[in-house]
Every structure is written in C-alpha cells, then in structure tokens.
Amino acid sequence: MKIELEVNGKKRELNIEPRRTLADALREDLGLTGTHLGCEHGVCGACTVILDGKAVRSCLMFAAQCGGREVRTVESLAADDGTPHPLQAAFVAEHGLQCGFCTPGFLMLVTAALEGDPDIVEDEERLRELLTSNLCRCTGYEGIRRAVVRAAGDMKAFS
Amino acid sequence: MKPAPFDYRAVGSPQEAVSALAERPGEARVLAGGQSLVLEMNYRRERPKLLVDINGISELERIEEEGGVLWVGALVRHRDFEEPVSADPLGRLLSRVSRYIGHPPIRTRGTMAGSLAYAHPVAEWPAVAVALDAGIELLGPDGPRAVSAGDFFLRPFATACRPGEMITGVRLPLLGENSGVGFAEQRRTQASFALVAAVATLTVEDGTITAARIGLAGVAGRPIRAREAEEYLLGSPLSAEAFAEAGRRAVRETDPLPEPHAGVAYRRHAVGVLAGRALEQAAADLEGRA
Ligand SMILES: Cc1cc2nc3c(=O)[nH]c(=O)nc-3n(C[C@H](O)[C@H](O)[C@H](O)COP(=O)(O)OP(=O)(O)OC[C@H]3O[C@@H](n4cnc5c(N)ncnc54)[C@H](O)[C@@H]3O)c2cc1C
Ligand code: FES
Ligand code: FES
Numbered sequence: 001m002k003i004e005l006e007v008n009g010k011k012r013e014l015n016i017e018p019r020r021t022l023a024d025a026l027r028e029d030l031g032l033t034g035t036h037l038g039c040e041h042g043v044c045g046a047c048t049v050i051l052d053g054k055a056v057r058s059c060l061m062f063a064a065q066c067g068g069r070e071v072r073t074v075e076s077l078a079a080d081d082g083t084p085h086p087l088q089a090a091f092v093a094e095h096g097l098q099c100g101f102c103t104p105g106f107l108m109l110v111t112a113a114l115e116g117d118p119d120i121v122e123d124e125e126r127l128r129e130l131l132t133s134n135l136c137r138c139t140g141y142e143g144i145r146r147a148v149v150r151a152a153g154d155m156k157a158f159s
Numbered sequence: 160m161k162p163a164p165f166d167y168r169a170v171g172s173p174q175e176a177v178s179a180l181a182e183r184p185g186e187a188r189v190l191a192g193g194q195s196l197v198l199e200m201n202y203r204r205e206r207p208k209l210l211v212d213i214n215g216i217s218e219l220e221r222i223e224e225e226g227g228v229l230w231v232g233a234l235v236r237h238r239d240f241e242e243p244v245s246a247d248p249l250g251r252l253l254s255r256v257s258r259y260i261g262h263p264p265i266r267t268r269g270t271m272a273g274s275l276a277y278a279h280p281v282a283e284w285p286a287v288a289v290a291l292d293a294g295i296e297l298l299g300p301d302g303p304r305a306v307s308a309g310d311f312f313l314r315p316f317a318t319a320c321r322p323g324e325m326i327t328g329v330r331l332p333l334l335g336e337n338s339g340v341g342f343a344e345q346r347r348t349q350a351s352f353a354l355v356a357a358v359a360t361l362t363v364e365d366g367t368i369t370a371a372r373i374g375l376a377g378v379a380g381r382p383i384r385a386r387e388a389e390e391y392l393l394g395s396p397l398s399a400e401a402f403a404e405a406g407r408r409a410v411r412e413t414d415p416l417p418e419p420h421a422g423v424a425y426r427r428h429a430v431g432v433l434a435g436r437a438l439e440q441a442a443a444d445l446e447g448r449a
Binding site: 001017018019021024030040041043048054055056057059060061062064065070109113128130132135 | 160161162163164165167169190194196197200202210211212214223258261262263264265267349350393401
C-alpha cells in the first residue's frame with residue numbers, strides 16, 4: 001500500500017506491505033538506520049522515535065498507521081552542518097553513552113519529554129520514571145540522567 | 160521477528176469496524192494501541208489475516224461523567240488517566256493505577272479497553288474493572304450489549320468478547336466523596352507485568368465502613384473480587400488490625416496458577432500482604448493523608 005508521511009521535516013512516499021513496522025520502514029525503506037532495533041517487543045526502547053510530538057516505540061506500530069503524520073528520528077537532531085544538538089553534546093560531556101546502541105532511543109525519548117515539559121528535570125521522581133522507559137546495558141543510567149539535567153539547562157539558556 | 164502478512168483497514172466509526180471484522184470471521188483483530196497485539200504479532204503468536212485499525216474513531220477518545228458513572232471510550236490511553244479525570248475518588252484511583260502500567264511511551268499508546276480485551280492475568284485495568292463491577296460495552300453484528308467485568312474475564316487471555324465484536328467503552332461507577340482508594344502490587348522490574356496486584360476502595364459513614372471493594376490480580380486464572388474479605392470489613396472502623404485480617408481472609412479466596420517467577424505459596428502470601436496495604440492506603444486516602 002502507498003502512504004505519504006513527513007519524516008524529519010521532509011515529505012516521503014512509501015510503498016509498503018501493511019506488516020512493515022514503522023521501525024523497519026525507517027531503516028530499510030528510508031535508510032535511516034539511526035533508529036535501532038533491540039527487542040522488537042516494546043521493552044528496550046532502542047527504537048523510540050517521535051510521532052506527532054510524542055515518544056513511541058516504532059517496533060510496535062505499523063508504517064501503514066503513519067500516513068499524514070510527522071515522524072522525527074535521531075537523524076533530525078544535529079544541525080545541517082553537523083553541529084550536535086545540545087542534548088547530544090550533553091550526552092558526550094556527561095558520559096551518557098558507551099557502546100551507543102541505546103543512545104538514539106534515549107535521545108528521542110528525552111527530546112520529546114523536554115519539549116513537552118522542560119521542568120521534568122526539577123522532579124527527580126518523574127525524571128527517574130521517564131528514564132526507566134529505555135534500557136541501557138552500559139552506563140548505569142547516571143551519566144544519562146546528568147546529561148538530561150545539563151541539556152535542560154543548556155536548552156533553556158539557548159531559548 | 161517480523162509479523163506474518165495481513166490486510167490492513169483503518170475505519171472511522173464503530174459500525175464500520177464491526178462490518179470490517181465480519182469480512183474475515185475469526186481471522187480479524189482490532190488494532191488499538193498495539194502495545195500487546197503488535198508484539199504478539201512480532202512473535203507470530205498472533206497471525207491475524209486482517210487488522211481493523213480503530214485509532215481514527217475520534218468518538219471513542221471521549222471520557223464522560225454522567226449519572227454516577229464514568230464512561231471511558233475504547234481509545235482512551237493509559238496516559239490520559241495520569242491527571243485525575245474526575246473529582247470523584249475514582250479519578251485518584253485511575254491516576255494512581257495508570258502509573259504502574261509499563262512506562263511512559265507504552266502508556267502514550269496503550270488503551271484501557273485494549274488491556275481489558277487482552278486480559279493478561281496480572282494486568283492492572285482488569286483488576287480495577289472487576290473490583291468496581293465495571294460494565295464493558297460491546298458492539299457486534301447483532302448490535303450492542305454490555306457484560307459486567309465479573310463475567311467478562313474467562314481465563315488468561317480469554318474474554319466474553321466474541322470474534323466479530325469490539326469493545327466500544329467501559330462504564331465505571333463513581334465511588335462517592337466519602338471514599339478512599341488504594342493500590343499495591345509486586346513486580347520484578349519496573350517494566351515487567353506485576354506478579355500480584357491488589358485494588359481496594361473503602362466508603363465510610365460516621366467512622367464505620369459501609370462499602371469495601373477488593374480486586375486481586377495474579378491469584379487465579381482471571382482477576383477476582385475478595386468478597387469474603389469485603390464482607391468482613393462492613394461495620395468495622397478503619398483499623399490496621401481489620402485490614403490485616405481482611406488480607407488473611409482474601410488469601411482463602413485465591414487459587415493461583417503455578418508460574419515460573421512466583422510459586423503458588425509465595426503468591427498467596429504476597430496477595431494477603433498487598434490487599435492489607437491497599438486497604439491501608441485507601442484509609443489514608445480517605446483521611447487525606449495519602
Ligand atoms: C514493555 C511493555 C510493558 C507493559 N507493561 C504493562 C503493565 O505493567 N501492565 C499492563 O496492564 N500492561 C502492560 N503492557 C501492555 C499494555 O498495557 C497494552 O497497552 C495493553 O495490554 C493492550 O492495550 P492496547 O490498546 O495496546 O491494545 P492492542 O495491543 O491494540 O490489542 C490487544 C488485544 O486486544 C484486542 N483489542 C484492543 N482493543 C480492542 C477493542 N476496543 N475491542 C476488542 N478488542 C480489542 C486486540 O485485538 C488484541 O487482541 C505492557 C506492554 C509493553 C510493550
Ligand atoms: S526494539 Fe522497540 S522497544 Fe526494543
Ligand atoms: S551505551 Fe551501551 S547500551 Fe547504553
């Protein structure tokens with residue numbers, strides 16, 4: 001079936017089987033391999049993307065459901081000249097990643113959360129709850145938590 | 160893994176959904192939040208021939224309060240309950256419980272009705288529905304009908320919703336101002352389903368309990384109400400001893416299925432403790448301490 005959707009600000013047309021998950025459509029059909037697939041059953045969060053402003057598991061949605069909608073992936077974060085997004089810079093500064101497999105998912109989870117409510121970093125419990133959404137086998141989460149707090153400050157300073 | 164092939168149909172009304180389901184009797188499935196169905200399909204434990212996507216039926220996104228009942232449309236997501244949807248204590252109960260379901264991205268898409276239809280034996284919403292005697296509204300080829308939650312859940316992953324029918328909404332009774340609510344569960348990790356869960360509500364007049372509801376999940380093939388424990392509480396004051404005794408009585412009403420992560424004896428013990436805690440929370444909620 002044919003669908004048209006917006007991916008990272010550009011209109012894209014896809015001709016896909018209904019069984020194509022959004023994750024596979026992004027990776028296989030659009031070549032956006034920044035979105036990672038770990039478990040394919042909603043647990044790890046490596047596949048998290050932003051759909052119409054909300055963080056969702058792209059392994060648990062079909063591309064067929066995304067006609068007319070806006071998807072943002074990790075590829076949308078850095079500026080055109082390659083300058084990292086403040087959140088990406090904060091992940092580097094705070095050792096928020098080691099192997100990096102989980103990183104695209106965390107970046108999109110946190111981007112949606114900070115856009116929705118930057119004050120989430122003021123509330124330790126809510127921030128902890130948010131970060132339990134995704135799995136990281138390397139960092140122990142503390143670097144990620146610090147990166148989010150730092151980025152929230154940087155993003156406020158920017159705006 | 161990847162799902163087996165299927166046809167996909169997005170529909171705009173409940174009637175359209177039911178007509179679409181009728182095209183492939185027994186081989187079509189409703190797609191709501193997809194947070195259980197798509198993973199079952201990824202595992203190929205589910206191989207529907209047709210998916211009927213109800214996400215475009217905007218009338219099912221509504222929540223309405225009328226005549227002592229909260230009506231929750233089939234597309235209301237877990238996350239919509241995080242801020243209380245009603246000033247009645249029921250709003251606080253739904254808010255408290257919603258935070259135990261998976262984590263934020265799962266709650267953004269998953270629906271209350273989808274959770275009832277999936278009927279995981281330790282899911283939170285089915286336990287709440289049974290505790291409150293919720294009414295589950297179904298629409299099928301022969302028109303609408305309603306089933307009470309006590310009759311809706313049959314076995315793990317099996318309900319009274321027939322192939323060809325869909326849930327359109329859930330009716331939850333308001334509890335009344337002099338009521339308190341509590342919820343407690345035991346789980347292995349933040350993201351896993353619970354092993355055992357307990358829901359409790361208490362209504363009090365002049366310091367005496369006039370109504371008690373206790374719903375338990377993970378202690379039988381379906382969520383149950385601990386009726387003997389509820390009855391024991393009627394006429395009693397709010398007291399820690401009464402709650403502990405009610406917890407012990409609730410244990411007698413359970414019949415857990417063996418399960419690898421938690422044995423039968425463990426779950427019987429745990430549910431007594433959790434029922435007691437849920438009742439204490441309900442009492443604290445009533446006294447404005449929670
Ligand atoms: C990582 C993870 C953690 C989770 N943790 C929890 C948890 O702790 N507690 C918990 O309760 N759940 C948990 N879930 C499951 C989640 O709550 C699902 O949202 C829920 O089980 C199903 O709701 P859904 O709207 O996503 O339904 P779907 O996945 O779309 O559908 C599930 C089933 O119900 C049927 N169905 C859906 N809607 C209707 C309808 N209106 N009428 C008839 N049939 C319908 C479908 O055909 C399908 O068979 C978790 C899921 C994941 C991925
Ligand atoms: S790949 Fe989607 S949650 Fe793990
Ligand atoms: S950096 Fe390796 S899994 Fe998170």
